[in-house]
Amino acid sequence: MFKNILLPTDGSDLSEKATAIAVNFAKIHGARIVGISVIQPFPFFPMAEGAVVPDAEVFDTQLNAAARRNLDQIANAAAAAGVPFEGIIANSHSPYEEIVAAAEKHNCDIILMASHGRKGLNKLFLGSETQKVLAHTTLPVLVLR
Template sequence: MFKHILLPTDGSDSSDKATQAAVRMAREMNAKVTAVHVVPPFHTFTYRPDMIEDTEEQYEIDSEAVARKILSTVEQQARVDGVVCESVVIRSDDIWQSILHTATERNCDLIAMASHGRSGVRALLLGSETQKVLTHSQVPVLVFR
């Protein structure tokens, strides 16, 4: 049915569980997956402690390393299940828009993601990225709880 699944991930437990289920589903459908992690660009004024403590150059290095580590979890799961997997890091403040843009740009026919990732103040400030994807997507969205 679906041939190319986009897997947005933030590295949270719920996102990892969604990834595992989506990769197994991709195996059953003989689909490929693209994992995406969206990293906010450096800002001088921010609520994120990793930006407050770092220089822009150090933040870029550290955030890339974190993103690659998060994406390697998806890549490893795909390898174990025999699923073709690409991964992409995007720098943007607009997470849900980046997810939708990636789905369109990469010709994905399904977006599979967790119902929630961030919690606490970060979720309060940013709102639900999953809800925004559901609201605006032209591509079918499968939400894992």
């Protein structure tokens, strides 16, 4: 039934747990995993004179390296289980849009993703990429905690 699984990762402990579940899920269904890590671009805000601004190139290099490590974790777990894997690094201010677009582009039939389960003001101010994915996709989404 499920042959192409999209697995977003942010490198968190919850994403690691989701990886283990997704690999087992893929193995049971004879599916492949498409992993995606979305990097948000350098947040440049003009500041007052004399303010210290981090180096955008260093910022991007570090985020790309972290995204690659996150995808390598999935790749290693998938390889150990004999599950086909493809990894994608995307750059966007809207991670949920990249997740939904990747699912469509790679013909995924389900999205498995972790949710931090934020509540109250944290949920209001930080938002939830998982909720945004749920609102903008027609695919089944398995939310893991």
